[in-house]
Amino acid sequence: MIDWERGTVVSIIQEREGYQEIVVSLENGELERAVHYPNIGRRLHRGEQVYLNTTAVRLGLGTGGYHFVAAPEKKGFIDQSPKGHIMKLRYTPYQMRILAVEEEAHPAHEIMKEASTLEGIPVVAAELHSMVSAITATIAYLSNGKAKIAYVMTDGAALPLALSHAVADLKEKGLLTGTVTVGHAFGGDLEAVNLYSGLLAARHILKADVIVAAMGPGVVGTGTRFGHSGVEQGQVLNAIHSLGGRPIACLRMSFADSRERHWGVSHHSLTALSRVALKPAWVALPLLDENKAGYVEKQLRESGITRGHRLVTADGSVVKRAAERYNVSLKTMGRPPEKDPEFFLSCGAAGLVAWGFCKRRAFNFAKSHVRDSWTNISVM
Structure with missing residues (x-):
């Protein structure tokens, strides 16, 4: 109704x-x-x-x-879309045509015909849209603004990319090279039919060094194990792996959320990594105090994540310096970093791990001033 x-x-x-x-x-x-x-x-x-x-x-x-x-009330609608033949919001009163990167009429069609691999670049799979700014700012800061970062927005939540004030801010500040909207999500710099094509477009058309993939604003949850939109994080990790990218999982983590199911590592992340992701991913863990680290380790061990994935610890506090450098506003569920520090430390850790893979690929970021490090604690 x-x-x-x-x-x-x-x-x-x-x-x-x-x-x-x-x-x-x-x-x-x-x-x-x-x-x-x-x-x-x-x-x-x-x-x-x-x-x-x-x-x-x-x-x-x-x-x-x-x-x-x-x-x-007065119609006067104008078709402002490119002259493509792919429909988004199909079979609704708002179905619209877009020019998808896969279409023959698209200038990048020949590129997409040949694209089949992410060529080993790191891709951070994030569950919540509020993670995107923190991860992107961290990578930009660590690369001294030289990394080409693309955002791939899935259709797991809000469909119009324009709703995101965060993405508009990141683009205005030059922290994002470009955006791709996939599935029924729309409004990106590039439109793609599905997640796989969207990831490939980010690499081969936008020439991204690193990709952040996440849904738009508006996560849905019901308190049941699988009844939440966060399960798509596991599906995104599967896509990254199958396309030959470096799948990095950003854990949804909090010691401020009043709901028990989101305490420590959220049940969303636990389910996505233990029951949905089919291949190993690099799971970024922030440095925490002894008690919180022990709680998180117990959750990951009991869920089987320590056996099925590669755990990497990183000093996620770099996210604070990144946000200050670029004047990026960080907030999740209405809580700023000082009210929910572990959430953003997790995002910073994921960004630092992604940057570590960039450096391993020997990208030429001249005279990098960054001294942050990341260390494998469990590679399985």
Whole structure:
């Protein structure tokens, strides 16, 4: 069931490519916030009447308090998409055509015809979108801004990439070389039919030295072992392995979350690595105090992860210096690093491990000033 309401655009708070954040006056006189995606139709202006999907806000779900514009009352839609033949959001009223990198009409079609391997580059598989900024900033900092970092966004959560303020900020600061949206996710610099093509496009078209792969904002969880969108992390690791990349798992870790299932290493990560990932990955572990490290080690051992994967410890505190260097805002579930330090230490560790593989590939990052190190503690 969908809750529909009508409103009038009172003001436009913020806009960028593919995104408008507006204030609407509802029929009951209340002023509320809404998001509109011009890529689906056209840009909105003050005074226009719009139809709104208000379902999530009325249910009290974590959408940031925003409604979503379904359509302006006066149509006037303009097809702004490239002239491709691949449909995303298929068989819905919002299905749109995009020009996918795999299509013959795409300039990179010949490249994609030949692409079949990631050529050994590191790919960090992250579960939550809030990890993307921390991992990306860490790699950029460690490489002194020279690493080409691509973000591949899956369709496990939000589908429009434009919804991500984090990605917009990373691109504005030049920390991301480019983005790829795969499956039904849309709005990236490149569009791909599936995860495999998306990863290959990041390597062979964007020329990425390292890739961060994660869903967009809006993780779904139910408290059951498999009933959460985080299981896709295992599927992403499988894809990286099968394409000849270096799969690196960023653990969802917290000692601040009030929910027992997310204490230490989240059950999301434990399930993805122990039951979904079919081949060994490098699992990045941050340096923790003795008690917390012991708790995490027990979780990984009991879940079988220590037997099935390669564990690597790294000093994830580098993430703090990276965030300060680039003025990147870090937050997860509303908590900043000082409220949930282990979450971001885990992201920093994953970025440091990825950078370690970059250096092993002998990329020429001249006069690197970074002295951080990472050490294998268990390679199996």
